[in-house]
Amino acid sequence: MNLFLYLDKDTAIHRLDPRTKLALLLGSFVAAVLFQRPGPLFALLLILLVYGAFGRSLENLRRIWFLLLGIAIFSIASWSVFARGTTPLFWRVTQESLAYGVGAAIKIDGMIISGLIFLSTTRIEEVVLGLMRLRVPYQAAFAFSLGIRMVPTIIGTAMTVIEAQRSRGLDLESGGPLVRLRNHIPLLVPIFLQTLRGTDQLAKALESRGFGARRERTSYLEIGFHGADALALAVGGLILAAFFVVRFA
Numbered sequence: 001m002n003l004f005l006y007l008d009k010d011t012a013i014h015r016l017d018p019r020t021k022l023a024l025l026l027g028s029f030v031a032a033v034l035f036q037r038p039g040p041l042f043a044l045l046l047i048l049l050v051y052g053a054f055g056r057s058l059e060n061l062r063r064i065w066f067l068l069l070g071i072a073i074f075s076i077a078s079w080s081v082f083a084r085g086t087t088p089l090f091w092r093v094t095q096e097s098l099a100y101g102v103g104a105a106i107k108i109d110g111m112i113i114s115g116l117i118f119l120s121t122t123r124i125e126e127v128v129l130g131l132m133r134l135r136v137p138y139q140a141a142f143a144f145s146l147g148i149r150m151v152p153t154i155i156g157t158a159m160t161v162i163e164a165q166r167s168r169g170l171d172l173e174s175g176g177p178l179v180r181l182r183n184h185i186p187l188l189v190p191i192f193l194q195t196l197r198g199t200d201q202l203a204k205a206l207e208s209r210g211f212g213a214r215r216e217r218t219s220y221l222e223i224g225f226h227g228a229d230a231l232a233l234a235v236g237g238l239i240l241a242a243f244f245v246v247r248f249a
Contacts (some may be wrong), residue, residue, distance in 0.1 A: 018130030
């Protein structure tokens with residue numbers, strides 16, 4: 001089972017410079033925080049889906065659809081009740097609060113989808129090299145990449161522990177939701193210990209290889225701006241400018 005999000009495909013989005021994709025990612029976040037109304041946010045979501053389709057990375061949405069759906073339901077339900085409005089619909093829900101909840105759901109899901117597209121089309125090595133070219137210290141860039149790498153590692157550790165306990169007769173499927181949740185609690189101890197052990201081994205491995213001994217570093221991977229990057233930045237800049245015009249004009 002592939003626990004990493006990166007999809008090794010030959011698309012125009014994959015071939016873009018990682019700094020270009022970082023700029024597009026930040027631009028999508030800026031466009032998302034400009035609005036609270038569902039209309040412009042829905043337009044931004046459609047643009048992100050088209051962008052992801054060009055990168056052939058939307059198949060990863062199947063892996064997090066339950067997360068996106070859960071965030072959308074929780075956001076709409078909570079904001080519809082607790083946000084204020086002047087046009088009542090039913091109970092404490094107003095037309096304005098419902099629109100605010102839908103907008104918040106689209107905004108959060110859109111940001112997650114934007115980050116998913118970035119991780120699906122950009123290798124971790126490219127992210128580190130792109131950050132270094134942006135004058136980010138190597139230690140900080142490495143820590144960022146390590147955080148991304150550790151997520152699937154921890155998930156893999158949890159799956160290994162769960163399968164090991166199942167082979168020993170632990171029943172995790174029977175009973176109601178509370179019973180199943182209580183049965184998973186004892187698994188946290190071995191997962192936590194395995195994670196700490198792996199982190200300690202990683203720290204020793206980095207120290208034994210002289211991590212941080214030299215300020216200047218070389219890289220086998222080469223990146224650079226090309227015509228496609230200029231085109232992507234121009235299109236992204238125009239779209240962001242259009243959102244600014246819609247927001248402030």
